[in-house]
Amino acid sequence: MLLTLEQFAEACNTNARLRQMNRDWSRTIAILPTDRPEVFWLTSKEGFIQAGQGPVNAADLQIRADHDIIVAVFSGTLSPTEPYNAGDLLVKGSQDDLMRLDIITLLIWGE
């Protein structure tokens, strides 16, 4: 999981367009697998994304799903919309943030 999130962060950070899009998007995202004890996080600040493991305080966005779904979404093998619409991916936070995460993943892996 952590490797997947780190690769996701690297894909964002090496993409000039995504850095520009996220330049004013400062967020802490808690990634909470429902079938594993470990928790993870992503942060976005000044256009750069970082990934890590462990609990975070005051996350702006919480993402809950089975480990395999989270890995699939953040590695680009599954679009977030499908598990979200099916209720298998739960997101707590603003709709704008959810939409942005979806757009980021699609711009990295879409088409």
Add this chain to the structure above:
Amino acid sequence: MKHVVSVSLGSSRRDHQTGVVIMQENIQISRQGTDGDMVRAKDLIESLDGRVDAIGLGGIDRYLVVKDRRYEIQDAKALAGAAKITPVVDGSGLKAVWEPYVIRQLVARGVLEPAQKVLLVSALDRFGMAQAFYEMGFATVAGDLIFASHIDYPIASVEELEEFARKLLPDMIKMPFAMLYPTGSAQDQAPVENSYGKYFDQADVIAGDFHFIRRYLPASLRGKIMVTNTTTAADRELLQFRGLKTLVTTTPVLDGRSFGTNVIEAALVARSGTLPDDPQWDRVVMQAGLQWDVRVLNSLPDSGKGD
């Protein structure tokens, strides 16, 4: 007399009915808003099926046509599927054919000049208009990410717009439509405070969906030209007060308001019997005698009360 109804996910406060002459025939048209309620909209379409000549889908796009690809929004597909007999159209066929023609005519008549800067608030639902602006040399910013998703990223070329469409739309059409576009009471909300005024300030021409424009309308529109539709008399007063120089609506103004493209497309289908995916559709649109409308709201460059 032919009768068409626009079933809209928009606010019922904008309901109205009137008549329009299409190809020398009077057509009765009415608009019924369902305040963002998908179930109500579906029930209404079911109840109208077989009883009217065509149904327009308002406040929602069924098809997003970008270059040679057509993407179907799933929520709209479900709504349209509620009618088994009566054709249901969303205006995309009219936008694809008519709006690029209007833009070229506005340039030919000197209303628009390619040296002007354009803000097209949403281009994925109006690719024909976007393509016309880009091809004619207008420096054009497409604001789809800015106004629909609140990502401050202007799209500045038709190639990038096409790339975004290819990457985003196959997935985004599966999202609940309310995540993509304001529906129901969200359409009636007063202009919101936002940081996107710079895009309006930089533009000479503001074009596209009026709900997006109105929602982010800056205090001053002094000297600017707007190309849109679905404006009412109250909207024109607002735009005049903000200093807008010229309002162009791509659809005819009937009883003081310019109708949505879905309404006019439904009237065309009812009158001609030709559907938008018919090879004859372009000819039907161009021979229908449609009119755009140009109104000068503030004749002096520094007139208006916008700031």
